[in-house]
Amino acid sequence: MFDLITKQQGNVKNDVLSGITVALALVPEAVAFAFVAGVEPMVGLYAAFMMGLITSAIGGRPGMISGATGAMAVVMVALVAQHGIAYLFAAVILAGLLQISAGIFKLGKFIRLVPYPVMLGFVNGLAIVIFLAQMGQFKMLGEDGTMEWMQGEMMYIMLGLVALTMAIIYILPKLTTAVPASLAAIITVTLLVHGLDLEARTVIDFVRDMLPVEQQASATLAGELPTFAIPMVPFTWETLMIILPTAVILALVGLIESLLTLTLIDEMTDTRGRGNRECVGQGVANTVNGFFGGMGGCAMIGQSMININSGGRGRLSGITAAIVLLAFILFAAPLIEMIPLAALVGVMFVVVIGTFEWASFRIIRGVNKEDAFVLFLVTAVTVIADLAVAVVVGVIVSALVFAWKHATHIIARTHTDRDGWKVYELEGPLFFGSVTHFKDLFDPKNDPEDVVIDFNESRIWDSSGIDALDGLADKYEQNGKKLHIRHISPECRSLLVKANKYVEMNVNEDPRYKVATDKLG
Incomplete structure (x- = not known):
């Protein structure tokens, strides 16, 4: 997949066009994720605008898109159902403050240590959770005031429209990529439903089901700018105990998904984002969301991929997407009311299929x-x-x-080359658990004057490994020996202090990998 991504640097034209494309695709997903959280669609749209604008401006990964996400939405739904939306806003503010703290204390580096099987399980679990959350859209308000499964013709129409939406999203890119497939599917299904006067539930129907009976007739989605307001909750210890569990989970989920997405984009673009700065950016964005009526969010894997594939590399791409999305909120909100729920469910089902790592079944074997x-x-x-x-x-x-x-799997094969130099060919990972064994492999006092440490079959994974190599170089220097270090990552080389002068560079053979450290975070 990565081979399809171009490595060109961002420019104004690419960033603006890419941002417009992302904004078009953000509209249906922001509304759909608001449904998942059990809040009004405009709350999701406000979140997408504020998250996208702030994280693009001050976050640590240019080109990454943030907004309202399913991962955060599924955490919010219980709090909204039990205590109301004001408590959600308070929880989002607290989650933002926790994320800012994570950035200040430089915790972003730890995402480099998430193993590949954990990442697979993460995306697979996320896909399943989003799928299960869509089941609620197949229910409607019954005569007794409870949500009941659709029946008969309405259910058949719902399933048919979902299938049509998914078909358009899959087929359209094979014909043209001028318009985002998800947006084209939404428009097509919306026109079909209203043109044929089909019995299908729409966004405004969902909003009315959420409101008291006396307010349902006047329900609307009039577009307006988000306004500042302190969440109307009691400032008591009891309130803190209510929102704290949700806030902690929101902060962790938001940072985990954002930093995992950051790592993915790093690999795709052969650049490095700043994880600690991204933590702060996500935290500021979520804090602002809580005060301005947004549901909060985090980085969006799907939208970020759209942006990168469309040529967006700079901060301008995310800023453009947010501003164009605001234009939709201000001038096109009434059109959102007409969107059939089936179209949004179809979009989300495609997201589920694309998110789930089907190759994991083959990998397991x-x-x-x-x-x-x-x-x-x-x-x-x-x-x-x-x-x-x-x-x-x-x-x-x-x-x-x-x-x-x-911990003891780092080994060294030694031999003497034709120049009389002793060569240590390392094999295995050098990290905090193997540092002690690593040090025991060498004999600075009795080794010859020239010693080679070859990392061709080894990797330095964290700061402990860097410090161990620096310490070893210091010991050889104290014994008057000349050290030669080969085949380490350029990033490792930049982090070394005492051992840096002993590194022999080989552009063609030196590996490239990241190190979990605060210095580059």
């Missing part, structure tokens, strides 16, 4: 049983509990397994 167990564990915990808990559990289990299996 080729990996060891520990990785397969972690993949299933993270997926299951995601569905049963939430994304943040699942990823934390997966990382802990993976770390325990890895540390146990690999």
Whole structure:
């Protein structure tokens, strides 16, 4: 997939055009995610505008798009249902403050340590959760005031329109990419429903179901600018205890998904985002959301991919997307009322299919049983509990397994070359768990004057490994020996202090990989 991504730098034209494309695709998804959270569509649109604008301006990853997301929405729904939307806004503010704290204390680096099986379980669990959340759209308000499953013709029309939406999204890109397929599907299904006067529930029907009976007739989605307001909740210890669990989960889910997306874009564009700065950017955006009536959010994997594929590389692409989205909110909100729920469900089903990592079924047959167990564990915990808990559990289990299996797996094959230099050919990971064993492999006092450390079959994974190599270089220098270090990442080379002068560069052979460290965060 990465080979299809061009590596060109961003420019004004590409960023603006890409931003417009992203804005068009954001509209239906922002509304759909608002449904998932159980709030009005405009709350989702406000969130998409504010998240996109602020994170693009001050976040740590140019080209990444943020907005209202399903991962955050599924966490919000219980709080909204039990305590109301004001408590949600308060929880979003607190979540934002927690995310800012994570950036200040430089916790963004730890996303580099999330194992691949955990990432697979994360995206698979996210897909399943979003799918289950869509089931509520197949219900409607019954005569007794409770939500009931659709019946008869209405259900058949709903299923047919969902299938039509998905078909358009899959087929249209094969014909043209001038218009985002999801937007084209929304427009087509909307025109079909109103042109044929089909019995299909629309966005305004959903909004009316959420309101008291006396307010349903006058329900509307008039577009206006978001306004500042302090959430109307009691400023008490009891309120804090109500919103704190949700705020913590929102903060963790938002940072995990944002930093995972940041890492993915890093790989696609061969650049490096700043994880700690992104934590602060996400936190500021969520805090502003809580005060201006937005549901909050985080980075959006799908929209970020659209932006990168469309040529968006700079901050201007995300800023453009946010401003164009605001124009939709101000001038086209009445049109949103006409959108059939079936079209939004179809869009979300396509998101589910695209998010789920189907290749994981094939991967399971080729990996060891520990990785397969972690993949299933993270997926299951995601569905049963939430994304943040699942990823934390997966990382802990993976770390325990890895540390146990690999703490002593770093080895060195030694030989003397034709110049009389002693060569240490390392194999295995150099990280906090293997540092002690790494140091025991060398004999600075008795080694010859020229010593080579070859990392061709090894990797330095964290700051502990960097410090260990610096310390080893210092020991050889104290013994009057000349050290030669080969085949380490340019990023590792930039982090070394005492050992940097001993590194022999080879542009063609030196590997490229990232290191979990605060210095580049």
